[in-house]
Structure formats: structure tokens, C-alpha cells
Amino acid sequence: MNIKQLALPAVLACCAMLAGCSTATVVTLQNGTQYVTKDVPKTKSKDGFYEFEDISGKMVKVRADEVATVKQED
Template sequence: MNIRLWVLPAVMAGCVVLTGCSSPTVVTLQNGTQYITKDAPKTKTKDGFYEFEDISGKTIRVRADEVATVKPKD
């Protein structure tokens, strides 16, 4: 009986922690195109690109000089 009382709060706490990990971000390019990402994009790679996954699951690579802003989604 004690295990049942302990498992539910542990599962709920785990869900809250996992929900807090994602931070949707808006990446705006110089030409005005905006991408909404699931998580903050990787910073500039060695070859000069930003790489991120948009909300539809598509992987996007953009040259760093084309990126105007990277802001958390409001």
C-alpha cells in the first residue's frame, strides 16, 4: 500500500520535470522568415550553421549570417 502512495507523486514529478526541459524558441532570419523550434537551437557549428528542429519535426540548417534573432517564444 505504501508503494502506491509513493509512485503517483513520483510519476507526476517526472512529468513536470520533462515538461520544463523544452523551451520553444523563435528563430527569425534576415529575410523575415520565422521558425518555431521545439528546443533552443544548437549554437553556431564549426562550419558556420545553426541547426534546429522545427515544431513539425523537420531538421533545419541555416547559415549563421542569415539569422537575425533567436528568442524564447512568448
């Protein structure tokens, strides 16, 4: 077999594995504001904040006491 014939299936397999790694998550604040993230947000930091990137690519930092729920999107 030639390298070109092996490359396409290998690239497709890698893409499929990476697609399975991200888990869309909804972060709901106490005031009702919702942020949809590509991945599960980092847990509360030492300074009491959640940090995550929303689906538009914007970095968001929210105080932990303002967060009502963090759950996976259905």
C-alpha cells in the same frame, strides 16, 4: 504504502520536471521566415550553421549569416 500508490505521483513529478526543461524559441531569418523550435537551437557550428528541430519535428540547418534573431517565445 504500496508501490502503485507511489508510482503515480512519481510519474507526474517527472513529467512536470521535463515540461519545464524545454523552452520554445523563435528563430527569425533575414528574409523574415520564422521557425518555432521546442528548445533553444544549438549554437553556431564550426562550419557556420545553426541546426535545430522545428515544432513539426523537421530538422533545419541554416547558415549563421542568414539568422537575424534567436529569442525565447513569449
